Amino acid sequence: MGCAGSSHSKPDGTVKKIRKPKPWKHPQPITKTQLIQLRDEFWDTAPHYGGRKGIIATWEKMAAAAEADLSLAQAIVDSAGVIVQSSDLTVCYDERGAKYELPKYVLSEPTNLIQDS
Template identity: 40%
Template sequence: MGCCASRSADDPSTATKGKPFKRAQLTWVAEEPITRTQLDRQRTAFWETAPSYEGRREIWQALQAACTTPDLHLARSILDAANVTLPTGNPAEGCFDELGNRYEIPLYCIVNPSNLVPEDNSVHEDESETAQMITPVSPPIIHTTTNSSSSLSIRHSVEKKSNSPIDTSHPIIIRLSTAKDLHLDIHYQKETVGSLKVRIFEHPEANITPKTHTLRLIYLGRILQDNMTIECEDAEASQTKLENTFAKPHTVRVGKAGVIQALVAKKDN
């Protein structure tokens, strides 16, 4: 199944009347029965390479977050916040951003196949050969090794900048779902997702408070947890593969001028 993001040949206004994102009645069958591990590998490969296609990176992030969360209401809220329109409600049949770019998400990233099989340890097959059969790309994020040369290079770069008393400026962009961008600097060595949320609430241009609203932060398609530590990457490191972004548990690496999406929801009174 393919992937694409391209300018719609038709007038983008024709896609403005969309339908809610749906999973019900979406089905597909893999060419051969596959396990959960193989499916996750296939999905990871797609999301790692999708931003290299045409289209906007922040829209790919929103699409990934919506397709990977099991909460259908949250998925719809994420797409609404990103102004993504689904003409049929099925991302595999095409969806549009507000500029008219068209995106397609393969069904295997949206729902499980009907022939998903349990893991079978008795089946002796070469894992690397299986990975090549599914897709010839790098292994998924969760299998990234921290002793690789690229990971070591990034870690050394981050540690060097974290200990630097001179350059402590690491600007990022918080893109609120209220259509407003906030420009903030990451605090080296002490910034967490939770503390960043507090700073967003305190920002004079945010116009939200913890009493009236909730925040969900999303970066590169991942919903960030409050206990995650934020590490800073320089411009060179931020161009590396997405697998490095979440290489450490409970840690997210954000490049300079990186865009973190903030889904704002009003609390019920």
């Protein structure tokens, strides 16, 4: 199930809690509109790697978790059977071992986000 070092729960039996990614900076200042466009492009293309129905369904659940507040995101991840390797959701696995890598820009806003003109 997943890779070594990833699991649904910690050794003491508690579920690995997800968190927001640490603050990050985009290579150049970016507007909210540009950030939304990057996110849309990522979510539109990411599920097509492999194309199996199970992978597409998991990508859809990961997209929903990325947009949700932390408690709802935790519920989505837990119900989808996603194995969280990085608590900020940047690296996860499904129950079949397929890897899902999410860039920080789909999970949070950069510190250098600027207003649209």
